[in-house]
Amino acid sequence: MRISIDNISEFLLSKHIKPSYARIRILEYLVVKDSHPTVEEIYSALVGEIPTLSKTTVYNTLKLFMEADIARIITIEENEARYDADIDSHGHFKCNECGRIYDFHIDMQKEIEELKAFKISEKSVYYKGICHECLSNKN
Amino acid sequence: MRISIDNISEFLLSKHIKPSYARIRILEYLVVKDSHPTVEEIYSALVGEIPTLSKTTVYNTLKLFMEADIARIITIEENEARYDADIDSHGHFKCNECGRIYDFHIDMQKEIEELKAFKISEKSVYYKGICHECLSNKN
């Protein structure tokens, strides 16, 4: 379920998170941008409008969101943790040329025989390659 | 295709990699242990027998292996890159209790409609949860 921009504050309250200004703006950024930003990107984008913002707050807030299952971390590449406010299971494709991350739908319901006795709490699917746009630009 | 222990040296030669002692031992460790070790684990395990070994060599060697498609990196968790000498596509399950990584078979052939115009070069599937053994120990 995607969060809508209108009700960020109520949404946070429903998750028992106090909707401070920083939290609202960070979640709003995650939802609106929908680009799976890094901490650096979030911080840089918001520090202009929230001059007192610190990176620690961005880290704290994202950790809070993850604990509340509002956001999830995308570790498609070490050395660049990204964050996604879309919790529903879907795949991520990273373009090795432009660096963009694309979402795609993929069925992850199928039961895995070997994991029958395991308790699965999280599934991630990461693809890499070259996106359509970058392929076009090459010709 | 799994590499067998007997022919590590020939295998490296077939990939146009000079089979130095460090390279042979590191690849051997990856193949035999089959536990998706971190750089730290590889280094610690081998430095006793190869006292001059340095971590930089482990890093260099793993990078070399990845470039030659002999090994792949598993970034199921930022802050702990792991390495796998099994290149065939398969899924990885990480137990949040004991930290072990399990392999499992999963069909990754299915074409994704949304990525039809994309060039896919790498697919990763990461699951997390609690493994069977840790679930048993809890009761």
Added chain:
DNA sequence: TATAAAATTAAAATCATTTTAAATTTGTAA
């Protein structure tokens, strides 16, 4: 208004990885 709890912050610490430049080893041609 006072006060305690929560949120935010800057600065320092940590730690995996990369870079750099030097030292060592290896292969090969003379």
Added chain:
DNA sequence: TTACAAATTTAAAATGATTTTAATTTTATA
């Protein structure tokens, strides 16, 4: 065998993302 160039390995320093710490600011409420 010897000498030299290339490849490999190395230690040390640099980098950079993240975490920790401890202090400050903000918020809610009595």
